[in-house]
Amino acid sequence: MTAVLGDFIRTLRAADIRISTAEAIDAGAVLGLVGYDDRAVLHDALSQVLAKTEGEKSAFTDVFDRFFSFTPFAGENPDDQPDAGDAVPGAGGLPGGGTGSGQGQPAGDLADMLLGGDQAGLQMALAEAARAVQLNQIRIFTQRGQFTRRIMEAMGLAGLDERIDNDPAVADRLIEARARLQSQVYDYVERQLELVAANAGRQLREDMLSRLRLSNIDRRDMAIMRGLVRRMARKLIALHSRRARRARRGQLDVRRTIRANIEFDGHLFHTVWKKHRVDRPKVMAICDVSGSVAAVSRFLLMFLHSLQEVLPQVRSFAFSGELGEITDLLVGDDIEAALGEALDRYGSRSTDYGRAFADFAEHAMADVDHRTTVLILGDARSNYGDPRADILKQIHDRARRVLFLNPEPRGLWGSGDSEMKRLAPHCDRALTCASLRDLERVVAELLRTAV
Amino acid sequence: MNQSTDQVSPLAAIGAIEQSFATAGYICNRSIATAIFLAQKLEKPLLIEGPPGVGKTELAKATAALTGKPLIRLQCYEGLDEAKALYEWKYGKQLLYTQVLKEKLGDLLAGAQGLKESIARLHEFDDTFFNEEFLEPRPLLKALWAPEGAVLLIDEIDKSDDEFEAFLLELLSDFQISIPELGTIKAKTIPIVFLTSNNTREIGDALKRRCLHLFIPFPDPALEQRIIRARVPDAEDRLRAQLVAFVQGLRGLDLKKKPAVSETIDWARALVLLHAREIEPELVRQTLNVLLKFQDDIDTAEAELHALVARARKAG
Numbered sequence: 001m002t003a004v005l006g007d008f009i010r011t012l013r014a015a016d017i018r019i020s021t022a023e024a025i026d027a028g029a030v031l032g033l034v035g036y037d038d039r040a041v042l043h044d045a046l047s048q049v050l051a052k053t054e055g056e057k058s059a060f061t062d063v064f065d066r067f068f069s070f071t072p073f074a075g076e077n078p079d080d081q082p083d084a085g086d087a088v089p090g091a092g093g094l095p096g097g098g099t100g101s102g103q104g105q106p107a108g109d110l111a112d113m114l115l116g117g118d119q120a121g122l123q124m125a126l127a128e129a130a131r132a133v134q135l136n137q138i139r140i141f142t143q144r145g146q147f148t149r150r151i152m153e154a155m156g157l158a159g160l161d162e163r164i165d166n167d168p169a170v171a172d173r174l175i176e177a178r179a180r181l182q183s184q185v186y187d188y189v190e191r192q193l194e195l196v197a198a199n200a201g202r203q204l205r206e207d208m209l210s211r212l213r214l215s216n217i218d219r220r221d222m223a224i225m226r227g228l229v230r231r232m233a234r235k236l237i238a239l240h241s242r243r244a245r246r247a248r249r250g251q252l253d254v255r256r257t258i259r260a261n262i263e264f265d266g267h268l269f270h271t272v273w274k275k276h277r278v279d280r281p282k283v284m285a286i287c288d289v290s291g292s293v294a295a296v297s298r299f300l301l302m303f304l305h306s307l308q309e310v311l312p313q314v315r316s317f318a319f320s321g322e323l324g325e326i327t328d329l330l331v332g333d334d335i336e337a338a339l340g341e342a343l344d345r346y347g348s349r350s351t352d353y354g355r356a357f358a359d360f361a362e363h364a365m366a367d368v369d370h371r372t373t374v375l376i377l378g379d380a381r382s383n384y385g386d387p388r389a390d391i392l393k394q395i396h397d398r399a400r401r402v403l404f405l406n407p408e409p410r411g412l413w414g415s416g417d418s419e420m421k422r423l424a425p426h427c428d429r430a431l432t433c434a435s436l437r438d439l440e441r442v443v444a445e446l447l448r449t450a451v
Numbered sequence: 452m453n454q455s456t457d458q459v460s461p462l463a464a465i466g467a468i469e470q471s472f473a474t475a476g477y478i479c480n481r482s483i484a485t486a487i488f489l490a491q492k493l494e495k496p497l498l499i500e501g502p503p504g505v506g507k508t509e510l511a512k513a514t515a516a517l518t519g520k521p522l523i524r525l526q527c528y529e530g531l532d533e534a535k536a537l538y539e540w541k542y543g544k545q546l547l548y549t550q551v552l553k554e555k556l557g558d559l560l561a562g563a564q565g566l567k568e569s570i571a572r573l574h575e576f577d578d579t580f581f582n583e584e585f586l587e588p589r590p591l592l593k594a595l596w597a598p599e600g601a602v603l604l605i606d607e608i609d610k611s612d613d614e615f616e617a618f619l620l621e622l623l624s625d626f627q628i629s630i631p632e633l634g635t636i637k638a639k640t641i642p643i644v645f646l647t648s649n650n651t652r653e654i655g656d657a658l659k660r661r662c663l664h665l666f667i668p669f670p671d672p673a674l675e676q677r678i679i680r681a682r683v684p685d686a687e688d689r690l691r692a693q694l695v696a697f698v699q700g701l702r703g704l705d706l707k708k709k710p711a712v713s714e715t716i717d718w719a720r721a722l723v724l725l726h727a728r729e730i731e732p733e734l735v736r737q738t739l740n741v742l743l744k745f746q747d748d749i750d751t752a753e754a755e756l757h758a759l760v761a762r763a764r765k766a767g
């Protein structure tokens with residue numbers, strides 16, 4: 001356990017918090033005293049021995065939140081309770097159920113922790129596994145997958161898989177929990193990587209940032225991120241206008257030229273050129289701006305609105321509960337402030353896709369036509385309300401195409417209150433899109449097909 | 452196993468501290484209770500920083516009340532030295548003894564062979580002069596001597612100078628001091644030590660490293676309401692909610708000195724005396740000087756008065 005603490009302290013030091021050996025020893029004593037049970041108490045107690053100015057305290061809180069991220073283990077969200085209740089009798093019958101391994105399992109069994117929603121236990125298992133596989137040695141982003149897998153293995157993935165195969169009573173819940181866990185371990189790895197990168201050079205740092213999950217990006221890095229978005233947008237604009245010029249040169253349309261010149265006895269007075277209709281795509285972006293999705297929405301909107309030269313008609317809508325148009329908000333130069341305002345207006349309400357689609361239909365359906373690309377960005381988590389897939393179908397019928405960008409990994413689509421499985425059929429494409437790189441790819445594709 | 456049954460869990464202990472403070476009239480949050488718990492368990496001094504009037508001093512007093520230990524307070528100021536902080540010799544008493552001794556001197560030295568022996572005999576009396584009897588203990592020594600331990604409050608350490616800080620550092624690292632004439636004096640029971648600072652100067656790193664560090668900010672609305680409920684029970688719910696909301700609003704303004712908890716308490720008392728049941732612009736204007744001590748601040752607040760009052764009234 002002191003090993004985890006050691007890593008934590010090293011991370012704090014990297015964040016410019018000065019910690020003496022004596023204080024590190026104090027921290028060990030504190031940990032022994034208060035344990036991991038109560039996150040707030042652990043935070044306060046460690047902060048009191050390790051961070052001793054106001055500035056250090058706030059840096060401490062940042063690092064603590066990233067290092068000890070207890071909340072991600074939302075293995076069983078409260079809405080699942082009825083299910084969990086149903087499962088209890090089944091679980092009670094388990095030891096007799098004869099899988100053998102069900103009985104006398106060690107307290108730290110991964111499946112049990114996931115089923116029981118044992119946050120502290122999972123957190124410790126994760127921290128220990130990370131330690132065991134030497135996650136602090138991670139240096140480059142291509143190692144993310146590898147480390148994620150190794151950590152899961154160290155946490156007892158094999159046992160979990162076995163339980164899934166042999167215990168049908170809980171298999172479904174465990175499969176879902178496993179996908180969630182994988183995503184959380186991945187996030188954890190990314191955060192670790194980001195901590196490492198915090199001291200790396202700017203070039204490396206930008207590279208890192210563009211590949212990180214947007215929801216893992218630190219507030220401190222916003223300035224760099226804005227720069228990156230602008231640069232990517234300029235790159236796309238340049239790329240696109242070259243392509244457009246080439247398209248405009250066109251080719252001689254022989255058949256039509258001949259037809260047009262019949263009356264002149266075959267002398268070709270009028271030349272007819274093959275026309276490339278330069279299709280000015282209309283884009284309508286519908287962005288979920290609740291919680292962690294907001295980070296991604298924010299960048300998508302930033303992106304779209306930096307592309308004014310190429311995409312003259314972008315309309316943007318934001319929702320968590322009710323939906324509203326924010327296009328006018330986003331015209332100024334200070335797009336960051338405008339987005340902040342948009343989040344204030346429409347964010348942090350209980351997410352309701354059904355409501356949002358209904359509002360969208362009312363405001364804007366009339367303007368959706370065969371040239372319109374509708375971009376939906378969100379996690380499709382709708383608090384178990386009807387997501388109104390029927391309205392999305394109508395939108396799909398009218399629009400040129402519908403793209404759905406979801407920051408969650410595919411494995412989680414349809415789990416819990418995710419309506420992705422019901423919405424995806426009415427989209428031309430549904431993609432996982434979590435990092436700036438992903439966004440760049442999607443927007444580039446949008447432009448390519450727009451020509 | 453045994454240990455866990457006869458020991459309260461740390462979280463329960465922290466909760467209990469929070470509870471018993473509340474009973475004693477000091478309303479605190481988890482973070483403060485945690486600091487007290489750690490200070491006791493780790494036997495480390497607790498350095499408390501925060502704006503004036505957020506209850507730093509009060510916390511030490513409440514801890515003394517709670518533990519039943521005497522509160523020993525050392526108020527720091529520029530030029531504070533060991534003589535005032537630690538001990539002084541009682542010169543008057545020593546002088547008196549010298550007088551007495553002089554009269555006995557003949558008897559004492561009778562039969563002494565030469566100077567050497569006389570000195571040796573006199574030397575035995577050193578101990579008589581420099582013994583605890585002639586020692587005037589100041590707060591720090593008192594805290595070390597307290598047989599059942601004590602709560603030692605070293606208030607406003609930022610007002611003292613660097614040398615004194617260095618001296619304290621030594622004392623706080625092993626809770627013993629050496630008095631040249633007497634030798635080492637060690638704490639009978641390690642005292643619970645609080646140091647407070649208003650940050651008029653940066654406290655040295657070395658001292659900070661020895662201490663646990665607690666920052667007490669202005670309380671959030673819920674906590675401040677609880678404090679008012681405890682301190683001014685006569686204020687009705689609605690009034691309390693509104694007055695706290697108003698003070699919280701005031702703190703958002705750019706003021707020379709923001710109103711502290713103590714001012715909120717005073718204001719609440721004043722409003723109760725005036726039989727107020729809600730806050731109103733005119734009433735607030737007339738009592739604003741209870742909250743704000745500078746005319747500039749009062750002017751700033753008056754300019755925003757209506758908006759602040761309107762917003763605060765929504766709170767209750």
Ligand SMILES: Nc1ncnc2c1ncn2[C@@H]1O[C@H](COP(=O)(O)OP(=O)(O)OP(=O)(O)O)[C@@H](O)[C@H]1O
Pocket residue numbers: 476477478479502503504505506507508509510647648649678682712713716
């Ligand atoms: N949490 C609290 N519970 C009850 N009373 C409080 C609380 N905080 C402050 N008070 C009241 O506010 C008054 C001022 O508190 P105190 O003198 O302890 O502040 P301080 O932080 O030491 O200020 P300074 O920095 O000026 O010394 C106390 O007399 C006390 O009545």
Ligand SMILES: [Mg+2]
Pocket residue numbers: 507508509606647
């Ligand atoms: Mg004080």
